[in-house]
Amino acid sequence: MRRFRFTFCTLAVLAALAVSAAAQDRPEAGASADPPAAMDVGDLWHKVRRQEFTSNDDPLGANKRYLVFAPSIGSKPSTGLNGGFSWNTAFFSGDPDSTHISSLNGGLKFSQKKQTMLGVKLAVFTDDDRWFIQGDNRMSWTSQNTYDLGGGALATSAENLKFDFFRLYETAYRNITPGLFVGAGLNFNTHSNVQ
Known part of the structure; x- marks a missing residue:
């Protein structure tokens, strides 16, 4: 009898759950399929300054640069409280259809423990991805x-x-073949003026 109740309850639960599930209602016939307009921080900044902002759907331009500056703050035992600014820029150095996007980013920080840290990283593709130049350069007085x-x-x-x-x-x-790069570089580190 106990086995029968268990089987019956299991089948009842499965039958109750066997309805079609949908995350949202089906669109009505004739309803607009346009997605809602999105707004990011840049758009909000233009709105606050009462400037016109363009649609996010604009195609990426071959000669257009995208630049962002931002303050940076942090804290860790080795530096204490630190602050400075960071930046990032993205661009195409060739035709966007045949060239990957390139980026440069860096930052400068000063710490509570009288430390200064500067870093610049780059990843640059030349026209048609013929060359890829990558760098990670840092200077720290720490x-x-x-x-x-x-x-x-x-x-x-x-x-x-x-x-x-x-x-x-x-x-x-x-670039040897699409997606295959061969290269060489220089990796140099130095610790100096140890006191």
Whole structure:
């Protein structure tokens, strides 16, 4: 009898759940299929300044640059409170139909512990993706705690060392076949002026 009740209840639940499910109502005949207008921060900024803003559906232009500046703040034990600004730009260096989009971004930060950090990254495709240039360049006038070596080193034995750090990573790739690049580059790091 118990088995019969279980089987009956299971079938009843499955029958109740066997209705068609839809995330939204079906559109009515003759209803507009246009999506609602979207608004991003740039559009809102134009609206606040009472300037006309263009549709987001404009095609990407070959000679158009897209640039964004933004403040940046953060905090971590090694730097304390830090702040500065970051930027990003995107562009096409050739025909958008045959060239990937390129980007440059970077930032400059100053920290509560008298540290300065500057970084610039790039990923640039030339016309028709013939070449791809990639870079990661950084300069830091910074400090970091160092500790005694060994398993018995105490956290209280930290010694704060100031140093300058420079990185230059630049690589150039040549397009061999669509989607396959071969290249070489320079990777240079240095820690100097350790105090």
